[in-house]
Amino acid sequence: MSSLGRVVSVLRSGTYVLRQAGTKSGLRSAGSDSHVGPRYRQMPCVAKKPIFQAELLSGFMWFWILWHFWHTPEAVFGHFPYPDPSQWTDEELGIPRDEE
8 A cells, every 4th residue: 555655646746747847947036136147347236235234244253353352362372471571581582692
């Protein structure tokens, strides 16, 4: 009985595909204002909504970067104290001795 059910389901799907062959079901649509036609050597016309979304996203990205740079600078500079250059000796800096 289960093989008969499989045959019926295959036949149903096959007839559905054959009925839809004459219609425009294969045509995809991305929406009303998202499709931009080809233009030779010209910048595409972009709607205001994607531009606003891109600027909003990039603004949030820079806010995130600068906020964490200000509040957690050890992520960039490292987790060690910054050395005091006044305590370095001339030998460590590679300065030769004064001959008097």
